[in-house]
Amino acid sequence: MRITAEGLSWSVAGRHVVRGVDLDIAPGETVGLLGPNGSGKSSLLRCLAGLRVPDAGTVRYDGRSIRDWSARRIARRIAFVEQDSGFDTDLRVADVVGLGRTPFRDRWHGPDATDRAVVAAALDRVGLTALAGRPWKGLSGGERQRAHIARAFAQQPYGLLLDEPTNHLDVKHQWELMELLAGTGQTVLVALHDLTLAARHCDRLLLMHQGRPVASGTPAAVLTAEHLAGIFEVDAELATDGLGRPAVSYRGPLRATSQAHAHVPAHVPAPALRQGTS
Numbered sequence: 001m002r003i004t005a006e007g008l009s010w011s012v013a014g015r016h017v018v019r020g021v022d023l024d025i026a027p028g029e030t031v032g033l034l035g036p037n038g039s040g041k042s043s044l045l046r047c048l049a050g051l052r053v054p055d056a057g058t059v060r061y062d063g064r065s066i067r068d069w070s071a072r073r074i075a076r077r078i079a080f081v082e083q084d085s086g087f088d089t090d091l092r093v094a095d096v097v098g099l100g101r102t103p104f105r106d107r108w109h110g111p112d113a114t115d116r117a118v119v120a121a122a123l124d125r126v127g128l129t130a131l132a133g134r135p136w137k138g139l140s141g142g143e144r145q146r147a148h149i150a151r152a153f154a155q156q157p158y159g160l161l162l163d164e165p166t167n168h169l170d171v172k173h174q175w176e177l178m179e180l181l182a183g184t185g186q187t188v189l190v191a192l193h194d195l196t197l198a199a200r201h202c203d204r205l206l207l208m209h210q211g212r213p214v215a216s217g218t219p220a221a222v223l224t225a226e227h228l229a230g231i232f233e234v235d236a237e238l239a240t241d242g243l244g245r246p247a248v249s250y251r252g253p254l255r256a257t258s259q260a261h262a263h264v265p266a267h268v269p270a271p272a273l274r275q276g277t278s
C-alpha cells in the first residue's frame with residue numbers, strides 16, 4: 001500500500017507540531033522515522049493513522065484520501081502500534097492479540113476459526129506462542145511490546161505504523177523485530193531512536209526536526225556528521241558496517257559552544273521520501 005501525505009500540518013494549543021509534511025512511501029518500503037525528542041514523530045504517525053485530524057493537508061492510502069474514513073475502515077488497511085500505551089487488562093495474551101481481528105468481525109460474534117488461526121500465526125511470528133494463555137498483567141515490558149506487534153499483525157494490514165516498537169526489547173529481539181518488519185512485504189513507517197538499528201534495517205530514513213522533515217533518503221544520505229551534530233546535538237563518529245550502512249558511535253552530547261556552530265539544514269521540499277541516492 002502506498003502511503004502519502006501532502007502539506008500535512010497539525011497544531012495543538014496554538015502550537016505547530018507537524019508542519020507541512022510531504023511524504024511518499026512506496027508499497028513494501030520500510031522507512032525509519034528519526035528525530036530528537038519532541039520533533040513530531042508520534043504526532044505525524046497519529047495523523048497518518050487517522051487519529052489526528054490535520055489542520056491542513058491530506059493523507060492518502062493508495063491515492064485515496066482517508067479524511068472521511070471510519071476508524072474501522074482505516075483499521076482494515078493499516079495497523080498502528082503506539083508508543084508504550086500503558087494498556088492494562090485482565091484478558092489473556094491471545095485475547096489481546098485477538099483484538100486485532102475486531103475490524104473484521106461482526107459486533108455480535110466472537111472469534112471464529114480463521115480469527116484463531118490468524119492470532120496463532122501472529123503470536124508465532126513474534127515468538128510468543130508459549131505465552132498465549134498467560135494473563136496480560138504477568139507479561140514483562142518487552143513481552144507486552146511483542147504482543148502489541150502481534151496484535152498489529154493479526155489485523156493483516158497492508159501498512160504498519162510503529163512508534164518506537166523496540167524501546168523495551170533486548171538486543172536480539174530488536175534485531176529480530178526489525179528483520180521481521182522489513183521482511184513483511186508490507187509498507188512500514190517505524191519511529192526509532194536507535195540510529196544504527198534504523199540504518200541497518202530500513203530502506204529509507206526520514207529525519208524530523210521541529211515538526212518538519214529536514215532530510216530523507218538512504219541511511220547514508222541521512223545519517224551524516226552534519227545531522228548528528230546539528231539535529232541530534234551529539235558528538236559522534238560514523239563508521240560503515242559490513243553491508244555498507246552507517247553505524248554510529250557516540251562520544252557524548254555536544255556542548256552549547258559547539259552547538260552554536262552546528263548547521264541545521266533547511267526544510268526538505270516535497271516529495272520528501274524520493275530524495276537521496278547515495
Ligand SMILES: Nc1ncnc2c1ncn2[C@@H]1O[C@H](COP(=O)(O)OP(=O)(O)OP(=O)(O)O)[C@@H](O)[C@H]1O
Nearest residue numbers: 012013017035036037038039040041042043044083
Ligand atoms: N496532545 C498534545 N498536547 C500538547 N502538546 C502535544 C500534544 N501532542 C504532542 N504535543 C507536543 O508536540 C511536540 C511533539 O510531540 P511528539 O510526541 O510528536 O514528538 P516525538 O518526536 O514523537 O517525541 P519523542 O521522541 O519524545 O517520543 C512535543 O513538544 C509535545 O509535547
